[in-house]
Amino acid sequence: MLFEAFAAGGCRSYILGCEASRAAVLIDPELSLADHYRGHLLQNALTLRYIVDTHTHADHFSASRQLGATLGVPVVMHRQAAAPYADLRLDDGDMLIAGALKLTAMHTPGHTGDSMCLVMADRVFTGDTLLIGGTGRTDLPSGDPHALYESLFQKLLRLPGDTRVYPAHDYKDREHSTIADEIAANPRLQKTERAEFVAMMRDLDLAAPTHLTEALRTNMSGGKTVAQLLAEAAARVPFMAMEELDARLGANSGGDLVVLDLREKEAFAAGHISGARHLPRGQLELRVNSELPDPTVRIVTCCEFGKISTLAAATLRELGYLRATALDGGIAAWRTAGYSLEAEAPAVPRPSSS
Template identity: 65%
Template structure:
């Protein structure tokens, strides 16, 4: 077996391959690590045949759909997953063949209704059902403490105590555990009576994940996060440095349009000398009147350089092919002490 664990903050992903056949599966991939997963697979001579989410994640952005489209492989989830893009839906005890390896799906609802664990030889990938020193929370959409109790005490905790436990999250960089170690040391598993366990889970008083709404939206629908939209826009857009724009402004250059896409009040409070204002929200509606010559060179800017990147990508899609975005924003321009104009 070829095995690689990839940590992204507290999130854990797993690339598991069959050395005999060079077949592999990727479990719980995170969107920021797409290139890393592909590089590891290439390094080890593996071809990824499946990308799997053990459940609908609420605290990070899954890369399953992105990788599935790129690699032309199926997204694998449990049968109860709400994600419309899941291609292969597993039921309890289904086997997934990856070369000579066999991964068995175990339906373990509780953290979410679609949670499943994956049993493979000497190890189990527990998603958020069983963590090292903890369990998945049950206060998020489709969570159920009673179901989690059954999944744990009538399910995976009855498996071979020597099984290695690899969860989808590990915030203390411990890497792995075993069923035996969790039974002995996991404080949540010491509440072995159903009522006591449920009461504990209902009173954990945990903070909501930082990106809860956005993560659930993207992971359930296959939509894109704001970060993805920005990253994609940045790949389609060249940039101009602060110092280069300043030099052109100081030299009185007339060969480019500086387009400030902030709202009017922010523009009036201070802008790059000579800039024109076209708020991002009005861009598509006013672009033909405001920018009649599509051959002009344009540099977009905003407060922090994000909205202007989206605006530049949009303008290029509209045919303004000489559009760039300022690498930075008015905040960086002001901090550098570069010249400002104010309205009135």
């Protein structure tokens, strides 16, 4: 068997390949490593047969949907997974075959309701059910400490002791463990009584994952991350350098260039590029026809950090303003570079009539 492990932060993913048939399986792919997986498959002349997510991840972005669509490979999850893009849904005991590779699904709810492990002859891919020296948490959506206890002590830990354990996470660069090692040394597995184990899991008081909402939203629905939206928008619009805009402002007496400031009123009033028009991003689509009656005009969008302006420039191009560009870096970079900003004079209070 050909075997390769990949790491991104604490996330672990795996490609298994049949040496004879060159068929391969990808387990728990992470979005930032999508190109690495493709490169490994090409370099080793492997044909991907299945992409498997062991559960709905809440702490990173799965690459399953993107890779499945790009490569034309079925995405595999447990039948309880909410993701609508899963092509093949497994029950407990179902087996995947790729050449000489045989992986059997073991439903192990607890970390999530759709958690499963993939069991082979000499190893098991445990997702977040069992980690090296730990277990998956049970305080996230669909988590259940009672279910995790049963999954561990009544199913997973009954595998042969020399079975290698390959989890979906490890933060100490450990490649694998074994079932016997975990039974002997994993602190959480020393609580062998259900009540003690459940109480321990409920008292962990762990911090929420950094990208919890976004990861669950995208992994459960197949939606896009904010980074993906920004990358797609950036690929559809050109940018204007600060020095280019500064030079053009001095020669803009004919009004052939519109600088569109998308920030809120207070930020615009505190300091904006000379001659910029103010149109908050939230009102762009509603006011664009009246504010920008000439669709042929050249537009430079700007915001504080250059992200909202990139999205807005892409929107303007979709609306037919084909000369829309975005300021590279935004107002923060403009300010740091020493270019001038104009501030609005504070409103003079009206004298009291009394």
